[in-house]
Amino acid sequence: MENRQYKSGFVTLVGRPNVGKSTLMNHLIGQKIAITSNKPQTTRNRIQTVYTDSRGQIVFLDTPGIHRAKNRLGEYMVKTAESTLKDVDAVLWLVEPTTFIGAGERHILEQLKRCKKPVILVINKIDTVKKDAVMEAMKAYAKEMDFAEIVPVSALRSNNTDTLLECIFKYLPYGEPFYDEDTVTDQPRRQIAAEMIREKALRCLEEEIPHGVAVAIDRMEFGESIVNIDATIFCEKDSHKGIIIGKGGSMLKKIGSQARRDIEDMLERQVNLQLWVKVKKDWRDSDFMLKNFGYRQEGN
Numbered sequence: 325m326e327n328r329q330y331k332s333g334f335v336t337l338v339g340r341p342n343v344g345k346s347t348l349m350n351h352l353i354g355q356k357i358a359i360t361s362n363k364p365q366t367t368r369n370r371i372q373t374v375y376t377d378s379r380g381q382i383v384f385l386d387t388p389g390i391h392r393a394k395n396r397l398g399e400y401m402v403k404t405a406e407s408t409l410k411d412v413d414a415v416l417w418l419v420e421p422t423t424f425i426g427a428g429e430r431h432i433l434e435q436l437k438r439c440k441k442p443v444i445l446v447i448n449k450i451d452t453v454k455k456d457a458v459m460e461a462m463k464a465y466a467k468e469m470d471f472a473e474i475v476p477v478s479a480l481r482s483n484n485t486d487t488l489l490e491c492i493f494k495y496l497p498y499g500e501p502f503y504d505e506d507t508v509t510d511q512p513r514r515q516i517a518a519e520m521i522r523e524k525a526l527r528c529l530e531e532e533i534p535h536g537v538a539v540a541i542d543r544m545e546f547g548e549s550i551v552n553i554d555a556t557i558f559c560e561k562d563s564h565k566g567i568i569i570g571k572g573g574s575m576l577k578k579i580g581s582q583a584r585r586d587i588e589d590m591l592e593r594q595v596n597l598q599l600w601v602k603v604k605k606d607w608r609d610s611d612f613m614l615k616n617f618g619y620r621q622e623g624n
Contacts, residue, residue: 331496331497332382332501333414333499334383335496336384336385336409336412338415338418338436339419339432340432343419344449345418348477351479351482351485352375352382353375374507382492382496409435413496414472415442415444416446416492417444417446420448421449422453423460423461443469445469445474447465450483473491513591515541517544517590521555521587522538522557523583524586525557525568528579529567537557537564537568539556539558542554542555546593551596553587558602558603559604565601565603569601576599579599
């Protein structure tokens with residue numbers, strides 16, 4: 325018998341790279357799962373996280389940003405984002421608070437008009453502009469498509485995120501939860517640990533090595549009081565390897581110590597993290613290497 329008191333469904337976050345999808349999802353579920361950085365295209369896989377309260381359960385799919393692909397990794401990321409639109413009950417489209425609707429947004433608009441699901445437009449980063457600019461952005465987007473809702477938020481400051489959750493629940497079907505109430509993600513701990521290391525590498529290296537890094541966990545061993553983790557950071561060029569290691573190993577130590585703190589918070593255990601750096605030329609264009617790093621398309 326259908327539960328008319330409880331709602332449960334799948335919601336995807338879409339948007340151009342760097343509009344704040346991962347930041348919003350982390351704030352909504354109250355835990356850090358998706359990595360964030362000020363570089364676009366940080367998210368590479370479809371990350372599934374779960375928000376549960378007395379009203380029901382929302383399973384969020386945070387996808388890579390929809391953009392024009394430049395290599396096999398880029399193609400994989402775009403296909404992952406676009407295929408997710410078919411599998412959900414509602415779509416959150418994150419945009420910036422501006423009246424300029426560029427080619428990237430128009431590409432996403434075309435996808436959303438075809439998807440036949442309720443689309444909630446989320447105007448993010450409202451803390452960065454005046455109120456009038458937010459109103460103008462809302463009007464500009466409302467002319468483009470008949471949105472189910474338009475909700476202005478600041479993901480970074482958690483402004484108006486409660487209103488957003490209320491709006492999402494409106495469009496979910498009644499039904500039992502898909503996950504236990506204490507589940508926050510379907511991602512294996514090894515994968516989250518690898519992503520945390522990659523985030524710290526992206527942040528510490530700033531503009532020097534934009535996207536040519538991947539991380540593989542070689543060993544995750546749970547002892548009585550400590551978790552031993554061996555991980556390898558892969559880069560595409562010999563010159564990048566030197567930058568990642570840094571003078572006297574200083575950069576690698578910095579990445580490792582920052583990542584270790586996040587991993588300890590996640591595992592709630594002391595962590596001994598050992599990092600290595602290896603060069604794999606052109607790994608972003610190799611199907612074999614992409615699968616090896618866990619970037620598997622649906623059905624593969």
